[in-house]
Amino acid sequence: MGRSRKTNQLIREFLSELKEVLTKDGSITLRSLIFQENFHSLEGALKETEIKFIYPSDLKRFKDKSLNVLDICFGLGYNSASLFNNVIRQNSLINWYALEIDKKPLEYSLGNKSFQKLWHPKVFKILKALLKNSKYKDQFFDCDILWGDAREKIKNIPANIKFDLIYLDGFSPQKCPQVWSVEFLSKVTQKLNPQGYLITYSCSAAIRSTLKDFGLNIFNNKPNLVSKNLWSYGTIAVKNIDEKVLQNNLYLKKLSWMEEEHLLTKASIPYRDPTLNSNPKDIIKKRVQEQFLSNLKTSKKWRDKWGMTK
């Protein structure tokens, strides 16, 4: 029997927007033809999730305890699937929200055998329920995914919930500035527990400066083998950090002098979206104008000083 017209239409829509990509660790990801960017690094989708989000989360802190998590830009679901996989094994109670504009990446990952094989069967069950009902609930998991623009949908998360972990995994600020603006990040950080971690792969000076201006402590997720062009796996921002916690988490490193200097360059000028519904091109254009008028040092000078090639 042939495919229905609706299925063919969905496949056509998928192929015009998304393309499958195999990464070096054998895990699959997607490329967005609209944003012109891959969902994950070509080094490995699974590897990226673990290094950039799961390890710095220090999930063992929540063994036999409860935790609140917000996953912004859920995509194929790697970050949360990996998180669920870990907390299932340690009897944590999880209250979880996710924001995502497009259902297609999750439809795709659920249909992919190699993605399924990575996780405990219960993780697959949760993801399936999220696609079908936008909700999953049992004795340990209370999960809601809010489909739509994160800038709008974040308002629907009950105001009293503060998150222990917030994952921010949008496309890069240059491609998707709407999820990195001062105004959106302000809404996000209002939802962070005083000791909660806001974790992102981005080490952009604009994002770090914005978070620092909100009074958060900024840490580098520092690679073991630091090279001139690979000095960060991302940023962890925390309102109040306990020195003991800091010592126990090997993934949180204070910013180096080189990184502090990055925050004094034009690259630190933030993305602005005062109405929280600006068009990405306008956000970028306004920032370029602001950079042009600024007296700050260029990031090229900073890169030259620290011997970076890019």
Ligand SMILES: C[S@@+](CC[C@H](N)C(=O)[O-])C[C@H]1O[C@@H](n2cnc3c(N)ncnc32)[C@H](O)[C@@H]1O
């Ligand atoms: C880099 S991918 C996320 C990868 C994902 N965390 C994973 O584990 O597969 C970025 C995601 O952001 C979503 N996105 C883009 N703009 C958005 C917006 N305004 N609100 C919510 N999600 C958005 C895209 O649909 C895409 O799934």
